[in-house]
Amino acid sequence: MRINRDYKRVFFLFFIISIFLAVFLSPFASSSPDGLERVAESKNFINKEVESHGFDLFEDYNFKFIKNEKVSTAFSGFVGTIGVFFITYFIFKLISKK
Amino acid sequence: MHIPDGFVSLPVNLVNAGISLSVLGYALKRVSNDENNREKLPLVSVFAAFIFAAQMLNFPVVSGTSGHLLGGFLASLIIGPWYSFILMSVVLFLQCFGFADGGVIALGSNIFNMAFIGGVFTYWIYNAAVKLFKIKRFNAFLIGFFSWFSVVLSAFFCSLELVISNTSKPEMVFPAMLSIHALIGIGEALITVSVVGLVYKLMPELFVRLRNEN
Numbered sequence: 001m002r003i004n005r006d007y008k009r010v011f012f013l014f015f016i017i018s019i020f021l022a023v024f025l026s027p028f029a030s031s032s033p034d035g036l037e038r039v040a041e042s043k044n045f046i047n048k049e050v051e052s053h054g055f056d057l058f059e060d061y062n063f064k065f066i067k068n069e070k071v072s073t074a075f076s077g078f079v080g081t082i083g084v085f086f087i088t089y090f091i092f093k094l095i096s097k098k
Numbered sequence: 099m100h101i102p103d104g105f106v107s108l109p110v111n112l113v114n115a116g117i118s119l120s121v122l123g124y125a126l127k128r129v130s131n132d133e134n135n136r137e138k139l140p141l142v143s144v145f146a147a148f149i150f151a152a153q154m155l156n157f158p159v160v161s162g163t164s165g166h167l168l169g170g171f172l173a174s175l176i177i178g179p180w181y182s183f184i185l186m187s188v189v190l191f192l193q194c195f196g197f198a199d200g201g202v203i204a205l206g207s208n209i210f211n212m213a214f215i216g217g218v219f220t221y222w223i224y225n226a227a228v229k230l231f232k233i234k235r236f237n238a239f240l241i242g243f244f245s246w247f248s249v250v251l252s253a254f255f256c257s258l259e260l261v262i263s264n265t266s267k268p269e270m271v272f273p274a275m276l277s278i279h280a281l282i283g284i285g286e287a288l289i290t291v292s293v294v295g296l297v298y299k300l301m302p303e304l305f306v307r308l309r310n311e312n
Contacts, residue, residue, distance in 0.1 A: 001303070001304070002137065003140070009300055010300050011140050013300070022154060029154060030156040030157055030158045031164075034100075034165060035159075035165055036100070036253075036256065038163040039274040040105070042274060043270045043271060048265055050103040052102070052203060053202070054195030054196065055195055058196055059197065060199070077151060080150055080196065081151045084146050084189060084192055088142060089139060091188060092139050092143065092184070095126055096135040096139060097136060
């Protein structure tokens with residue numbers, strides 16, 4: 001595989017799409033429970049859930065220090081997407097050949 | 099389908115964590131031995147970012163329930179199963195520790211269900227089907243079907259873990275989990291077919307290479 005024009009086009013296109021989705025669409029995503037949560041509610045085992053904590057700077061895709069919920073989600077999405085990009089890049093770079 | 103802590107028992111989580119770590123070790127070895135790994139670096143990173151962003155977009159399925167993309171099978175189609183496994187592990191790890199999405203003790207189970215079963219294992223079956231039916235080009239039906247199947251199969255293993263952990267009874271959890279994820283899987287299929295179709299159109303050589311490598 002070569003890094004040619006096609007490759008660059010795909011790269012930039014998906015970079016822009018990712019940022020767009022995270023910043024402009026994620027604040028409007030459905031806040032209903034997902035499939036597993038829904039089943040846990042209807043089959044009565046949701047109460048078995050135990051809170052566990054990592055660093056949770058963005059608990060439930062909200063940044064604690066921004067009050068406006070939509071802005072908070074957009075900000076979390078932006079930081080998360082950029083963060084995932086660079087961390088993935090760093091990890092794969094470590095294991096890749098020169 | 100991110101399992102929080104408390105749903106799955108410690109022994110089940112430990113077994114899944116063991117499997118996930120072993121697969122991760124093997125995947126790291128495979129990627130570091132791939133002579134094209136340098137060139138794939140930007141592509142892997144951008145699709146990790148894409149899957150993270152897309153996973154934030156919960157879409158409504160039936161009243162009061164939502165679903166979102168898993169993306170493991172999508173990543174396998176674009177950059178291969180071992181890249182996909184590492185990429186998905188990174189996404190799940192960050193979601194767990196930074197965003198409180200998925201339990202810390204359940205991380206191994208979440209990686210097993212979504213990165214291994216949904217990403218790698220489904221890709222193996224898909225690949226066998228491609229060879230069996232001698233499919234040479236982008237096939238929307240086959241990709242759509244296996245995207246859907248990746249979600250249902252992940253949900254099946256998730257249910258199995260809940261049953262083994264004594265969290266719920268099999269006759270309750272299997273029908274409920276499989277039926278709701280059969281619906282969520284339609285979303286997965288639509289997104290995967292669109293994204294892979296677009297990438298195929300913009301960069302056909304990627305798929306020629308993938309076919310030769312796997």
